[in-house]
Amino acid sequence: MSDGDQCDVAIVGGGVIGCAAARALTPAYDVTLFERDALASGATARAAGEITMTPSYTDVPSIAEHAMAFFREYDGTTSFEFTELDSLELVPPSVKETARRRVDRLSSEGFDVSFLEPDDVERQYPRFDLESYAGAVRHVDTGFLDPYTLATSLAADAEADGARLQTRTPVDDLVVEDGQVVGVETATGTVYADHVVVAAGWHTPTLLGDHLELPVRPYRTQVVVLEPDEPMAESFPMGWIPGEHIYFRPESNGDLLVGGWSFAEDDPVGASTDADGEFVEHVADLVPSFLRTFDEAGLSGDWAGIDAATPDTKPIVDAPANAPDGLVVATGFHGRGVMTAPVAAALVRALITGEDAPFPTRPFELDRFDDRSRDFEFVSISDGSDSH
Ligand SMILES: Cc1cc2nc3c(=O)[nH]c(=O)nc-3n(C[C@H](O)[C@H](O)[C@H](O)COP(=O)(O)OP(=O)(O)OC[C@H]3O[C@@H](n4cnc5c(N)ncnc54)[C@H](O)[C@@H]3O)c2cc1C
Known part of the structure; x- marks a missing residue:
């Protein structure tokens, strides 16, 4: 894209979360995804591919059910496989x-x-x-998959439905006017968008530094x-x-x-x-x-x-009240981003359309944290007994 171009939704980050969000938003929205490097080259490429949503969300089973239903249905489409074990x-x-x-x-x-x-x-x-x-x-209700194949399959679906995938294109900042996000600043110029989804993994708090404080490290x-x-x-x-x-x-x-x-x-x-x-x-x-x-x-x-870690090990997927209007953040997946991708994508879509998400959203809201400092004590998900 060149300076001054326009889209409905700009997504920053081509990891599994950005790719899943792009697929969920197309073809209803005109989507451009910006990835600074190659698709799925961050945490996604290094993930073990374990899917343990049911033991991880015993407090809100419908969240795990949404993810499991997606993986079962997506299994066998393109080259993606989900092995239940x-x-x-x-x-x-x-x-x-x-x-x-x-x-x-x-x-x-x-x-x-x-x-x-x-x-x-x-x-x-x-x-x-x-x-x-x-x-x-x-x-x-557990299993495994190949995270790279999942992310690139989701991205290919999104592209087939009209999304533009701009790899090797870092986003330097958001463009905000009168409290409203109106686009993103890239090396090749400003791209205007009605909504911006920041799914930049552990880089998200730095990228949003001037706009929103996030308890993510x-x-x-x-x-x-x-x-x-x-x-x-x-x-x-x-x-x-x-x-x-x-x-x-x-x-x-x-x-x-x-x-x-x-x-x-x-x-x-x-x-x-x-x-x-x-x-x-x-x-x-x-x-x-x-x-x-x-x-x-x-x-x-x-x-x-x-x-990217959060204080309670659950991600932040939200359009926070004190952030510029039109901004959606999806970060802090804390060792479960691959398995949570279908849930994050559905929630990003709901935040943009204004429709209800098909599961309770409270576990993902930013205002569950009173303290937004990044200086919190890290909790390993392997320390708990409800999931790895
Ligand atoms: C060793 C390891 C094992 C794991 N095992 C599992 C597992 O078994 N199951 C599971 O569910 N999860 C697992 N995870 C966690 C999972 O990999 C992450 O939670 C998930 O990949 C996060 O996805 P993401 O899209 O948020 O971030 P990322 O995959 O990191 O993607 C973010 C993308 O944003 C891009 N980006 C950053 N800044 C900018 C910018 N300014 N402009 C443009 N692009 C930008 C980056 O280049 C990157 O590609 C594991 C992680 C690791 C490291």
Whole structure:
């Protein structure tokens, strides 16, 4: 686009959230998406692809249901695939009773969760060796996908419906007149828009610095892929161990992906894109303690990436009252952006059309935070027991 061009909605950021929003808004709106680099080149490209919405949103099940319905329906369109797989949360002896009480509560609320004794787990999945554990909580309604394929498929759908995807085009600032956002400033000039959606991941608070304060800060999280002595079966479950701050899932080639160890990051630009040696060692020591045939496992890959954190680990998807009119923000996906993308896209659309979202929106509103400071204590989602 050139200086002075006009669209209905400008989207800043071509990660999974910007791409999902573009698809949700087209063809009803004339959309231009600006990505400073390549599509899906930020946190999205580094994600593990775990979908654990149901355990992550036990307080508002309709949010998880919306995401799961989308992934099931989208599975098989284009080259996108969604693999459904149960998850096991391994339970150390010290928290067995708490875990059992949680299972009873969730079951009474209608969730399909169950407590499995170690023998039950080992009978069903002989790779597990649960000598050091008191059992596992089984969650259904979980699975995995390839985040890059998801984002680029969503973007391709949006483009087919008329969206312009402007890659290698950073947005430098919003253009605001009389309290109303009227466009974005790019290196090639101003592009006017009735609405601007900022979905720029951890860059969002910096980009919006002059316009809106957001309690969002960067954090770094890591992944290691192990090649076991014998490949993992396709039916092997996903899982997580809250006390160890790790989660795991089988890869389609029989490897085991292990992620976790997330920490606030003060230098997101300079931070290493490899996993820390300490994390690799932790995984190499820990995995053979609960899975058989990993004593001689090889390391087939490792990486780290930066995502955006909020104080309560839930994202901010809102058109905040004290922001310029016409501005929608979608950031702070805190380790769950891939799985939350269908929800964020539906909410961005609702904020622009003025229609009701198909689920409660309170968990995503900015004014749930009294304090907007970025100096909050980072909480890792692997520390909780409701999801990885
Ligand atoms: C190692 C790792 C594992 C993860 N595992 C999972 C998982 O299993 N499941 C899950 O759901 N989530 C997972 N996540 C989290 C998930 O990747 C993120 O929450 C999600 O990708 C966020 O998407 P986004 O679009 O908000 O941000 P991003 O993907 O970071 O996209 C933001 C985009 O905005 C662009 N941008 C920034 N500033 C500008 C500007 N000024 N102008 C134009 N463009 C700009 C960036 O280049 C970037 O492409 C993981 C993350 C990491 C790092």
